[in-house]
Amino acid sequence: xxxxxxxxxxxxxxxxxxxxxxxxxxxxxxxxxxxxxxxxxxxxxxxxxxxxxxxxxxxxxxxxxxxxxxxxxxxxxxxxxxxxxxxxxxxxxxxxxxxxxxxxxxxxxxxxxxxxxxxxxxxxxxxxxxxxxxxxxxxxxxxxxxxxxxxxxxxxxxxxxxxxxxxxxxxxxxxxxxxxxxxxxxxxxxxxxxxxxxxxxxxxxxxxxxxxxxxxxxxxxxxxxxxxxxxxxxxxxxxxxxxxxxxxxxxxxxxxxxxxxxxxxxxxxxxxxxxxxxxxxxxxxxx
Ligand code: FAD
Numbered sequence: 001x002x003x004x005x006x007x008x009x010x011x012x013x014x015x016x017x018x019x020x021x022x023x024x025x026x027x028x029x030x031x032x033x034x035x036x037x038x039x040x041x042x043x044x045x046x047x048x049x050x051x052x053x054x055x056x057x058x059x060x061x062x063x064x065x066x067x068x069x070x071x072x073x074x075x076x077x078x079x080x081x082x083x084x085x086x087x088x089x090x091x092x093x094x095x096x097x098x099x100x101x102x103x104x105x106x107x108x109x110x111x112x113x114x115x116x117x118x119x120x121x122x123x124x125x126x127x128x129x130x131x132x133x134x135x136x137x138x139x140x141x142x143x144x145x146x147x148x149x150x151x152x153x154x155x156x157x158x159x160x161x162x163x164x165x166x167x168x169x170x171x172x173x174x175x176x177x178x179x180x181x182x183x184x185x186x187x188x189x190x191x192x193x194x195x196x197x198x199x200x201x202x203x204x205x206x207x208x209x210x211x212x213x214x215x216x217x218x219x220x221x222x223x224x225x226x227x228x229x230x231x232x233x234x235x236x237x238x239x240x241x242x243x244x245x246x247x248x249x250x251x252x253x254x255x256x257x258x259x260x261x262x263x264x265x266x267x268x269x270x271x272x273x274x275x276x277x278x279x280x281x282x283x284x285x286x287x
Contacts, residue, residue: 018047047062049077049108064098073102078092138170176204205245207269230245250282
C-alpha cells in the first residue's frame with residue numbers, strides 16, 4: 001500500500017520508525033523488537049538506512065519481513081550520497097523484489113573528506129528524480145522545521161525543499177522537534193512557498209537523556225527549557241525519565257492532532273514498550 005494514500009485518508013495516522021541491525025549478530029534482536037512494534041498495528045512503519053551501505057540489505061530484510069508477516073505498510077529509507085548509481089539501482093531492484101512500494105529518499109550525511117566532484121549524488125532531489133524514473137514507488141523526503149544544519153538560512157532551506165517536492169516527492173517527514181510552534185511556523189512558510197504535499201510530524205519520545213544531547217547536536221533540534229527542566233530533574237532516574245519522556249511526547253502528539261496535523265511519525269528507537277504506551281495514550285484520538 002502506498003503511504004500517500006494512508007496519510008491522505010480522513011483518519012489521523014500514527015506510524016513508527018525503527019532502525020535495522022548494524023551487524024548480522026544482532027539481526028534477531030532487532031527483528032523481534034520491530035515485530036513487537038508491528039503487532040500494535042501502527043498505520044505504517046519506516047526502516048532507516050545506514051549511510052555507509054553496510055546495512056542496506058538489512059533495511060530491505062527488516063522492512064520486507066514486517067510487510068510479509070504483519071501486513072504493515074512499510075517505508076524503506078534510502079540515502080544516496082555515499083553510493084554510486086549502480087548501487088542505488090541495485091537497492092531499488094532489491095526493494096522492488098521484496099514488494100516494497102514506498103521509499104523515503106534522503107541524501108544522507110556527507111562523508112568526511114570525500115571530494116564533492118567524485119560523488120554521483122549531491123542532494124536528495126537527484127535521488128528522487130532517479131527513483132521517479134525507475135517507477136513504481138511512492139516517494140517521500142525529509143524536511144527540517146528548524147532548517148537543515150547545513151542551510152545558509154531558512155529561506156534557502158525552503159527553496160531547496162520546494163525543488164525536492166517538484167522533483168517528485170509526494171510527502172515530507174520532519175526532523176524531530178520538541179516545540180510544536182516550530183512545526184506550525186514551518187508549515188506556514190512551506191505552504192507560502194507553494195509546498196502543498198502532506199507533512200508528517202516526527203516526534204521523538206526521549207527516554208535516554210544522554211543520547212538526546214548528542215542527537216540534538218547533530219540534528220540541530222533545540223531542546224526547550226521546559227524539557228531541559230525534566231531532564232535535569234529525572235535524567236538520573238531511568239523509570240521516571242521514561243515516564244516523563246513518554247508524557248511529553250504524548251502531549252505534543254495530542255496538540256498536533258488538535259491543531260489539524262493528521263500524520264504523526266514516532267521515532268520509536270526500536271522500543272516496543274515506548275511505542276505501546278504512546279499508541280495507548282492516543283488510542284481514542286486516532287480511532
Ligand atoms: P537534502 O534534501 O539534499 O538537503 C541537504 C542540504 O542541502 C540542505 O541544507 C538543503 O537545503 C541543501 N540543498 C538541497 N538542494 C540543494 C541545492 N540544489 N543547492 C544547494 N543546497 C541544496 N540519514 C541516514 O543516514 N539514514 C536514514 O535512514 C535517515 N533517515 C532520516 C529521516 C528523516 C525524517 C530525517 C529528517 C532525516 C533522516 N536522515 C537519515 C538524516 C539525513 O540523511 C540528513 O539530515 C542529511 O544531512 C540530509 O538529508 P536530506 O535528504 O534532507 O538532504
